[in-house]
Amino acid sequence: MTEIRYLAPRTLEDAVSAFAAAQGAASGTARILAGGTDLLVQMRAGVVQPGTIIDIKKIEEVTAITEQPDGSFVIGAAVSGATLHDHPRFGKVWPGVLEAVNLIGSKQVQGRASPGGNLCNASPAGDSVPAMIAAGAVVTVQGPNGRRTLPVEKVPAGPGRTTLTPGEILVSFTLPARPAGSGDAYLRMIPRTEMDIAVVGCGVNLTMAGGKVTAARVGLGAVAPVPLLVEDAAKALIGSTLDEAALEAAAAACRAACNPINDKRGTIAYRTKVAGVLLKRTAAIAAERAGRK
Amino acid sequence: MNVITPTENKWIGARTVRPDGADKVTGRAAYAADTTMPGMIWGKVLRSPHAHAIIKSIDTSKAEALPGVKAVVTAKDIVDFPVDKSVMLGIQDMRWMCRNVMAREKALFHGHPIAAVAATTEATAAEACKLIEVEYEVLPHVIEIEDAIKPDAPILHDFLKHEGKPSNIAGTMVAKLGDIEQGFAEADVVIERTFRTRPVHQGYIEPQACTVSYAPDGRATIWSSSQGQFMVRAMTSLLTGVPQSNIRAIPAEIGGGFGAKTIIYLEPVALLLSKKSGRPVKMVMSRDEVMRATGPTSGSFSTVKIGAKKDGTIVAAQGTFYLQAGCLPGSPLRGPVGCSFAPYAIPHVLSVGYDVVSNRSKVAAYRAPGAPLGAYATECVLDELAEKLGIDPLELRHRNSAKTGMKAAYGATFNQVTFEETIEAIQNHEHYKSPLEKNPRPGIKRGRGVASGFWYNAGGESSAQVNLTEDGNVVVTTGHPDVGGSRASIANVTAELLGVEHDRVSVIIGDTASIGFSNLTGGSRVTFASAMVVTQSVEKVIGQLKERAAKIWKIDPEAVIYENGACRPAGPNAGQFPPLALKDLAAKANETGGPIGAGVQLNTQGADPGFATHVVDVEVDVDLGIVRVLRYTAAQDVGRALHPSYVEGQIQGGVVQGIGWALSEEYLYDRQGRLDNANFLDYRMPVCSDVPMIEAVVLEIPNPRHPQGVKGVGEAPIVPPLAAIANAVYDALGRRFYSLPMSPPKVTEVMDMKLAAE
Structure with missing residues (x-):
């Protein structure tokens, strides 16, 4: 039996140094544990066999939700979907992001699953990520060389891979302040x-x-x-009244952006078609929430 | 045995609390994987990484040398049944079972067992499996029927011949009536269509599991999850050479079977591991193993041709059904070949089935085996025929219903046909009469479809023992694992016949050493058969009670009657005595002659077939291709609903499985012949929120050959849904789908083609 070292540091500094040390050691990989709803499943399936697990849920900053004076929100990477759901304000400001986060797994899974884990698991199909991209979220990461920020869409590098460097831990998402007349939505x-x-x-x-x-x-x-961040779709929408021509142009941009695979979950043709269909439906909900003013 | 009990019963037909309910909802129920024993070790199976390969050698020495490993078995430890001589156990041929349990000459599918290891921990056993060195010669593989029947297809078994040549067609089955050519010559309208269905898994929640303890005296005890402890005993005996009398098979609670647990995979392997190691051995399949290596039901490739007169009289029907057997022969040809046209009075029928092997896991029974895919083809063609003739589809079925006394193409002469009643139940139902708004919102289309179905039902061997306890209560033992509420039904029957309160009756399932032989729980037979043997056992017990009362009263037993739970003098001439209740007589049992109890063992006869007619409304999100079931009503003649909740449950469960088959479930293979969706995420069974409340219209037309009038229930309800849903989708979209599942990519593809064509 392989032994697993479990660490639950109370500070980010301790977590980063333990993570960097464990990744450098020869005894196998280290993994960050937030909700664990991907990690533990992968371990049970034998997909990953980490030598060290670093639980970040005891670190205050990664489990906090803060509405800043300027109206922006800072969401800790390990905040659970259920906690975010129960926040009195977040769902009112970012209903689309909230519904996306709340789609990660079942009710039971929501008690644990976090947007940080969803992003770092780097599945192309993670629900919260497209909503976070649409929201313009910026993530804060901390590593052996200190802190840095980057747009959320810059984190995933490919299926199961991120751009985080060795020892770096995702700390939080910052969602910008909302101008009047804003609305967001997520559909899958x-x-x-x-x-x-x-x-x-x-x-x-x-x-x-x-x-x-x-x-x-x-x-x-x-x-x-x-x-993906689909800038051409956004361009097609900006300046429009969300008339059918603009929506169709945005849908076409979404279809053009698609580079899917044929797999057990969908065909290339189907995914491409549906990207356009969902753009129109999601935009309609977002516009409704924006008050169409 | 001629007492069809009146409908004003106290317990028969009552919705009593099921005997196994509290244990199941509180987690106390003991399933197979819950068994543990002192000294127990764990067994694991090494499975083939290839879809098709010759096994050139197996070297287990490194695995055996690993600390903690106690035993290793391979095919050479399993009893060999040479391929040239059939040895049948029920419908299973042991030539194929022995090769399915452990690959012998060749690995025939990805996941085929190659060897098994028992070790002190699960992890050690898994590690040891990796140390087994197997030399394979990889062969070209074949997965789909159309490929397997091509002249140049890779041949799985040289010994299988079709029309004199080695072939993947392992066998055929024919049912015929009249002269098919004459029949089509008489027809004014003929419709012929070809259909495809995918293999679907039974989808039980509980994976196969067992614990086997082989003692030094040569006696083995098996705790396992199955649909028949006597099947477990017999099949394990044949595959290990241990005599049946030395095997005690104890049935655990079963977490779903749906036919799949009518064969075994682990028990003989665990027994041999236990025999070699001298330790009890536990084996539990993972979900991946269940999906990859236990039987789904067949995928199919079928052509159905039906001819009718202008007035709607069907004159000829022809069906050609190719079914996937998996890697070894034995697909359920009897389902489509026999059932597809059985509900109809058709003078000229030719129904032919082909059993096709390919590099997939061997199929296992699944609820009305084979019948749904046959009905899918037939009932869709009938829908087209009705449309072409301008006749309401239910009216077309009604006009052509088989009649009592008629001979079916599959050979039987019907004792009682109640098909018309199921059609009328739907015709008269508010659901069928209510209008359906076909275009409720932009992009949303709705449609309604109907279809019918037939299942043989069965009787067969059952045993029961009914004993009175010293404190005046009742214990009934039967030999059938309870998959759908049979204990609750038997408790109702026993309480009714003995005139005692329901909570004074306990119904338990005996193991192979404690009750007489009882055939599998399958074929929609258990409630029919066990109610029959329990009724006869209770009648014997009542006879004993009368004798005891007569003895106490010193009168002739003929002068004693039993009613409302007590013996009474038959009339004034018999004498004046206060009634002696069952409880009083049980207390006096020893002084009046000894313990009171009786058992009956029978090969039960008189099962009548099941007929079902369904109507369904669907809603299609056209742009996404998603089909949702809005409303579903299923009418079925059940003879007598001993416990209505579990009759309704069977009907609802069958329908839900049919919905999955029609819309979302399928086996997907990659280019290497590996199953690509061996989990419940990607093998998409419907979840609760995918289906509406299904209304079961329970028709009770008593079976005159059963003491309570019971007919089988569990299988007929999975037969109509595939076609009913396909017909509803056609009604919604104006497009017929000739292959299942009607999954979103398929629906959008067909609709985009339709748009392009328009």
Whole structure:
């Protein structure tokens, strides 16, 4: 039997140094444990066999939700979906991000699953990631060389891989302050109604004024090796009244951005088609939430 | 045995609390994996990494040398059944069973057992499996039927011949009536279509598991999850050479079987590991092993041709059904060949089935084995026929219903046909009469479909023992694992016949040493058969009670009657005595002649077939291709619902499995012939929120050959849903789907093609 070292540091500094040390050691890989809803499943399936597990849930900063004076939100990487759901304000400001985070797993899984884990698991189909991309979230990471920030879409590098460097730990997501007339939404296509994984996921974040879109961001999941920021779709929406021509142009941009695979969960043709369908439906909900002003 | 009890019963038909309910909802129920024993060790199976390969050598020496490893077995430890001589156990041929339990000459599918190890821990056993060195000669593999029947297909078994040549067609089955060519010549309208279905798994929650203890005196005890402890005993005996009398098979609670647990995988392996190691051995399959290596039911490739007169009279029906057997012969041809046309009075029928082997796991029984895929083809063609003739699809079925006394193409003459009643139940149902808004919102289409189904049902061997306890209560022992509420039904029957409160009756399932031979729980037979033997046992007990009362009263037993739970003098001439209740007589049992109890063992006869007619409304999200079931109503003649909740449960469960088969479930293989979705995430069975509440319309037309009028229930309800849903999707979209599942990518593909064509 392989032995596993379990560490639960109370500070980020301790976590980073333990993580860097364990990754450097010859005794196998080290893994960060947030909710564990991916890690523990992968360990049981024999997919990963970490020598060291570093539980970050005892670190205050990675489990906190803070609404800053400027209206931005800082969400700790290990905040659970259920905790985020129960926050009195977050869901009112970012309903799309919240519904995406709340789609990670079942009710039971929500008690543990976190947006940080969802991002760092680096599945192309992670539900929260396209919504975070649409929201323009910026992540803070801390490593042996200190802190840095980067846009959320820069974290995934490919299926199961991130751009984080050895010893780096995801600390938090910062979601920007909301101008008036903003709304976001997330939709995913799953064949079942529950207990399933996104075949395509789409996040849309809009700001509207005078019936026109003044700002837009679009994130797509499960259609490429990494979740995508679709800037061409956003461009097609900005300045429009979300008329059919603009929506179709944005949908076409989404389809063009797709680089999916044929697999057991969907075909290339199906995923590409659905990316466009979901863009239109998600944009309609986001616009409704923005008040279509 | 001629007492069909009146409908104003106290317990028969009551929704009593099921005897196993509290244990199941509180987690106390003991399933197979819950058994542990002192000194117990763990068995693990090494499985083939290839879909098709000759096993040139197996070297287990490194595994045996690993500390903690106590035993290793390979095919050479399993009793060999040479391929040239069939040895049948029920419907299973031991030539194939021995090669399925452990690969012999060749590995025939990815996941085929090659060897097994028992070690002190699960992890050690798994590690030891990796140390077994197997030399393979990898062969080309074949997965799909169309590929397997090509002239140049890789041949799985040289000894299988079709039309004189080595072939993957392992066998055929034919049912015929009249002259098919004459029949089609008489037809005004003929429709012929080809259909495909994918293999689907039974999807039970509890993986196969067993613990086996082989003692130094040569006696073995097996605790396992199965649909028949006597099947476990017999099959294990044949595969290990241990006589049946030395094997005691104890049935655990079963966490779902649906037919799949009518064969075994682990028990003989665990027995041999236990014999070699001298320790009790436990084996539990993972979900991956269950999906990869236990039987799904067959995928199929079928052509159905039906001809009718302009007035809707069907004159000829022809079916050609190719079924996947998996890697060894034995697909359920009897299902489509016999059932597809059975509900209909058709003078000219030719129904032919082909059993096709390929490099997949061997199929196992699944609820009405084979019948759903046959009905899918037949009932979809009938829908087209009705449309072409301008006749309501239910009316078309009604006009052509088989009749009592008619001979079916599969050979039987029907004693009682109640098909028309199921059609009328749907025709008269509010669901069928209510309008359906076909375009409720942009992008959403709705449709309604109907289909019918037939299942043989069965009787067969059952044993029961009914004993009175000293404190005046009742213990009933049967020999059937309870998969769907049979204990609850038997408790109702016993309480009714003995005139005692329901909570004074305990129903337990005996092991192979404590009750007489009882055939499998399968074929929709258990409630029918066990109610029959329990009724006869209770009648004997009542006879004993009358004798005891007569003895106490010193009158003739003929002068004693038993009613409302007590013996009474038959009339004034018999004498004036206060009633003697069952409880009083049980207390006086020893002084009046000894313990009171009786058992009956029978090969039960008189099972009548099951007929079902269903109507379903679906809603299609056209752009996403998602089909959702909005409303579902299923009518079935059940004879008598001994316990309505479990009759409804069987109907609802069958329908839900049919919904999965129609819309989302399928086995997906990669290019190397490996199953690509061996888990419940990617093998998409419907979850609770995917299905509406299914309304079961329970028709009770008593079976005159059963004491309570019971007919089998469990299988007929999975037969109509595939076609009913396909017909509803057609109604919604104007497009027919000739292959299942109607998954979102398939629906959008067909709709995009339709758009392009328009």
